[in-house]
Amino acid sequence: MKKLISILTCLIISTTICFSQGTNPESKNAKPGVIDQSIKIETDQIFNKLIDIRRDLHENPELAGKEMRTQKIIAQYLVNLGLDVDTNVYGHAVVGILKGGKSGKKIVWRSDMDALPNDFADPVAFKSKTKGVQHGCGHDVHMAIGLGIAEVLSKHKKSLSGTVYFVFQPEEETFIGAKGMINDGLFSKIHPDEIYGLHVSATAVGQITVKPNEMFAYQKRIRIQLKKEVSADAAKALSNKIYSTLARATEGSKPWDLQNVVDTKIGIGSPNTIYKDYLIMDQSFTNYAKNDTRFLEAYIYETNLSNVKNIIPKVRQVIEDSGYKEQLLSISYIQDNPTVINDEKLTNSAIKTLERIYGNDVVKTDYGQVPYFNDDFCYFQQKIPGVYFILGGSNFAKGVIAMNHAPNFQVDEECIRIGVKCFSSLVVERLSKN
Ligand SMILES: [Zn+2]
Ligand SMILES: [Zn+2]
Known part of the structure; x- marks a missing residue:
């Protein structure tokens, strides 16, 4: 694992x-x-x-x-x-x-x-x-x-x-x-x-x-490349905005806290689990500059396949809405593995x-x-x-x-x-x- x-x-x-x-x-x-x-x-x-x-x-x-x-x-x-x-x-x-x-x-x-x-x-x-x-x-x-x-x-x-x-x-x-x-x-x-x-x-x-x-959830590591003129502080503020726009969890729950996974009321063994509909994202992105580029990177965990295709467009939207359309160079996944999917009939x-x-x-x-x-x-x-x-x-x-x-x-x-x-x-x- x-x-x-x-x-x-x-x-x-x-x-x-x-x-x-x-x-x-x-x-x-x-x-x-x-x-x-x-x-x-x-x-x-x-x-x-x-x-x-x-x-x-x-x-x-x-x-x-x-x-x-x-x-x-x-x-x-x-x-x-x-x-x-x-x-x-x-x-x-x-x-x-x-x-x-x-x-x-x-x-x-x-x-x-x-x-x-x-x-x-x-x-x-x-x-x-x-x-x-x-x-x-x-x-x-x-x-x-x-x-x-x-x-x-x-x-x-x-x-x-x-x-x-x-x-x-x-x-x-x-x-x-x-x-x-x-x-x-x-x-x-x-x-x-x-x-x-x-x-x-x-x-x-x-x-x-x-x-x-x-x-498991679908796991991704996203990389956003911006022109280096975007300062470290501005990039941090931008990543906070991306986080607050995209992260999603049952109200009041903390699915990012693994301690809850085996809890009898909210863990994976309960029909009322908090682990069936969420998008967990690193709250603080890795933020660094190299040559002429500023990089923002974060892990993302999304439960629903149908939401996966919307992640990059949503991130792009936040960046554009924040006034960085001209500074945005690219958004991509640097880690994008498939997840374990059990055959329904065999399971x-x-x-x-x-x-x-x-x-x-x-x-x-x-x-x-x-x-x-x-x-x-x-x-x-x-x-x-x-x-x-x-x-x-x-x-x-x-x-x-x-x-x-x-x-x-x-x-x-x-x-x-x-x-x-x-x-x-x-x-x-x-x-x-x-
Ligand atoms: Zn392992
Ligand atoms: Zn293992």
Whole structure:
């Protein structure tokens, strides 16, 4: 998960009082089939091994583009499971292929591999051994889950209908790994029908959060170029005007404050969420002059696609109305990534499947779009319909808060068990559907 701002809005103490705790995903109404019951037992059997792998990866994090050791470990694990393994796709990517005994669909399970250039406090015994690098986004957890699903499903190889591709993708934080894999021919080597993946996050352990369509806001970084004769102060006043004209939020709410994302009344889990209709913009723009040009730059997060095309015309209007028509050189986006968009049919079907097998409490409906975060999984979704889930990683009672990219990011490792069980069952179900 790429975080787009460098300032960290850290949830710490207050979050522990306003979140509801997740529930065990084997609650009432659950109707697991025979294979789901074996998946549960097999997951429990390998759980400690997966914890060891996750901790080893946590102790030995590697930055985007440098995932050499990580690649070796993943590839070896998949080879040991008897999968066909391809490490010549792109960078340090690994693709493991599990071909079932019967014909059927082709499904990708994607995990990302890279760590962050951070040196934050990390209150665990298995801290990073590499100074300035740490798994502060939870990709170590994603890899453990990906390997776990591969191991569990490999035990059912003969009875599986179709093929599962385990795609381990490097360079997510820099937002270039998915694109790199696609450009280097991933989809000429494999031809999947559907793609799935997840991100561990600050919601409660035991909960899976998902929604059809946009999971995050559309993110842009806008650059306005003016003639240098516009002074720094005048440009600042102009950026204030742009901000006050464009920024939009439910009255009295603060969607820019990430602490509210998991609040039970206004967070993304509430139908009355403040996260479904907003435009968040940096209040103070980056303002600098170079040669004959003054630059104004700011991040923008917009929930509604239909509003996105109006942003630049609106900014232009404010500039012209402020008397700077002659001084305006250009307005453009210097960062304009797509956002994660879940296929509606597959999302609804996945929710039904997970609820049937693991009970009505396992999936929490997401009503909003989180600002600041994005995932280059979106590039895969442009090619293959897919679903991206948020997997709860916090345990508020224990003070474990899985706020990605924040100091003291910690994960309740039970989420690995939940991820392996739930998504092994989901993949099996999807393979059998025509
Ligand atoms: Zn991240
Ligand atoms: Zn991430």
